[in-house]
Amino acid sequence: MLHLASQSPRRRQLLEQIGVDFAVLDVDVPEQRMPGESPGAYVSRVARDKALAGLAGLGNPQDAIVLGADTEVVLDDEVFGKPQDADAAAAMLRRLSGRTHAVISVVWLVAAAREQSVECVSQVRFAALDEPAIAAYVATGEPFGKAGAYAIQGRGAALIEHLQGSYSGVMGLPVFETARLLHDFAIPSR
Numbered sequence: 001m002l003h004l005a006s007q008s009p010r011r012r013q014l015l016e017q018i019g020v021d022f023a024v025l026d027v028d029v030p031e032q033r034m035p036g037e038s039p040g041a042y043v044s045r046v047a048r049d050k051a052l053a054g055l056a057g058l059g060n061p062q063d064a065i066v067l068g069a070d071t072e073v074v075l076d077d078e079v080f081g082k083p084q085d086a087d088a089a090a091a092m093l094r095r096l097s098g099r100t101h102a103v104i105s106v107v108w109l110v111a112a113a114r115e116q117s118v119e120c121v122s123q124v125r126f127a128a129l130d131e132p133a134i135a136a137y138v139a140t141g142e143p144f145g146k147a148g149a150y151a152i153q154g155r156g157a158a159l160i161e162h163l164q165g166s167y168s169g170v171m172g173l174p175v176f177e178t179a180r181l182l183h184d185f186a187i188p189s190r
């Protein structure tokens, strides 16, 4: 049985989109980058920790497979997670304005005697945003709970000039890469 160790409604939706049956697990993993840790290593560690916490929460049964995922926005080697408040959201959007940043998503599958992962990196170019545009977007409330303070699947789409990579990866779960991983674990889809 596949379990999704995530509270993200986007991840649930994207996994449903590829016709996989799964149960949702509640996990709470600290997300804090360690000194000297590269952005990719950090995203991988958090995705793995979520999957392992999910498996441990189930009591490490032999037949469970748990999927953990993490998504972060990276600019100039700095990792932008979910903004704490409106000021933090506006500050992130100001930094992203007129520039290209990376979105790293890692999907990690763990089972009792096996684990495997995939990393998906996309490049997103933002339009130049003036202060009224930033304030208006923050006021929609959409930046909260989203890495980098925007949602490509929402009104944030209007801020994006160009995407190179995976739309679903930016949203939190790269579906192509995830489908391959599930196939490798012999998890069927409907």
Ligand SMILES: Cc1cn([C@H]2C[C@H](O)[C@@H](COP(=O)(O)OP(=O)(O)OP(=O)(O)O)O2)c(=O)[nH]c1=O
Binding pocket: 005, 006, 007, 008, 010, 011, 031, 050, 069, 070, 071, 072, 073, 082, 103, 145, 146, 147, 148, 150, 151, 152, 153, 156, 170, 171, 172
């Ligand atoms: C960049 C971007 C991120 N996001 C979301 C995806 C993730 O849900 C979130 C990044 O935070 P994550 O820590 O990856 O995930 P989460 O806290 O939402 O869920 P969980 O840890 O329980 O799995 O940002 C979008 O929805 N759209 C976007 O365009």
